[in-house]
Amino acid sequence: MLRGLYTAASGMITEQRRHDTVTQNIANINTPGYKQVNSINRSFPDMLVSLMGDKQSGYAKRIGKLTTGVFAEESMSSFVQGDLRETGKASNFALMTSLSLNDPATGQPIPFDASGKYVSEDGEVIYRPEAFFAVMDNNDEVRYTRDGNFTVTANGELRTSTGQRVLNNQGNPIVLAQGQSLEYMQSDAQGNLFTYDDTGTRVDVATLGVSVVNRPQELVRDGNGVFRAKDPEAADIQPLPQQGLEGVQVRQGYLEGSNIDTAQAMVDLLAAQRAYESNQKVIQFYDKSLEKAVNEIGRV
Template sequence: MLRGLYTAASGMITQQRRHDTVTQNIANINTPGYKQVNAVSHSFPDMLISLVGDKESGNAKRIGKLSTGVFAEESLASYVQGDLRETGKASNFGLLSSLNLNDPATGLPIPFDASGKYLSEDGEVIYRPEAFFSVLDNNDQVRYTRDGNFTVNAAGDLLTSQGQRVLGVDGNPIVLPAGMSINQVQSDAVGNFVYYENGVAVPVARLGVAVVNRPQELVREGNGVYRAEDPEAADIRIGLTVEDEAAVRQGYLETSNVDTAQAMVDLLAAQRAYESNQKIIQYYDKSLDRAVNDIGRV
């Protein structure tokens, strides 16, 4: 009976974390570049139960398996491309990313599913490479984001909405020349910044777009910012090329990729599952109360 209490309690904790994850997604529906997070649950090892009997004589009969509970193992980000929304602001930049990989065995492009994953024949999960803007946080640590809602301060620094400095392809923060407005700057598909003087294009900087070949290695920090604990494991390359199936779009912002309808379904499902586990605990509580206070007196 106590095992059932622990199992139901673990279910409540798991559904609470699932509820919190979905709530976070819904709260960031309007956050530019936000990537939906999905909670992954895992069950504890099952137990094989049998009827009490003489095992040596073979009289014991197997009843079946008993689950000992579930726990929220991790939260995985879905890097599915969000829609690009035109803003018309020169300081807004959206990333359109559909990067691909070739299968080493066949040399053909890997057929990723809608979520950006592919399960190979040997059971290995391969993720689609993703592109991110490289930024520098307040501790001078390199971070990555898809939020291209940039601004320019009085010193000409290109900043994110969180005040982090946007990095160029050379690894240094991008600073516009003195007296230059961001409205004078034009960007091409690979992030080259230029301005025109007497009809001649003058280069200013180049966005340090990071191509992350193993995005599952990134760690979410919050506010749409990620870090790479091990850049080598994440296999990061800085700088887009014309051959890459990714592009920078000036005057656009990538919207959140949260599926609102599915999020509401998941929210209600987590609530119903939480309530079911709660009722089971109440049932066990009443049973224990009767066993102790009623049957125990006989």
């Protein structure tokens, strides 16, 4: 009976975490570049239950398997491309990505599903490479984001909406010269910022630092739509080549919206609530059964 209590309790904890994850997604529907989080649940290993036999025969009758509950193993980020929204602001940038990857065995493009994942015949899970803006926090640590809502400080530093410094293709913070303004600058598809002088000559200002993460599942959320790489080598992070890369485009005057499916999020929210209530009723049933066993049956 106590095993049932533990199973129901683990279900309640799991559904609570699932509910919190969906709530976080809903709260960030309007956050530029936000990537949806999916809660991955796993069951505990099944136990083989047998009826022990007598000492002479040693015969044990197999009863069956006992499921010992479920737990929230991890939260996975979905890096699916969000919709681009035109803002008309020169300080807004968005990344349009549709990177492909070839299978080393066949040389053919890997057919990723809608979530950017592919499972090979031998069970290996492969994720589609993704591109991010490279930024630097106050501790001089490199971070990665899809939020291109940039601003310029009084001293000319290009920063994100959360105050992180935007890096160039050399890994250094972008600082505009005195008198320069993003409002008068243009950007090409590779993120090269440029303007024109009085004679009509193009003047290159800087190049936005765009990094291609070949294993985005290795990134860790750092809050505010920002990711960090615990092991850059494991994540296989490469700078965007100067000549650009097919499948990656920088769009000026646009912002990438969150990739949250609002309808599915509401369904998941209600499902988590109903599952939580069901496990709660199971615990109440076990509680009443234990009360009856102790106070009534045990009194006989």
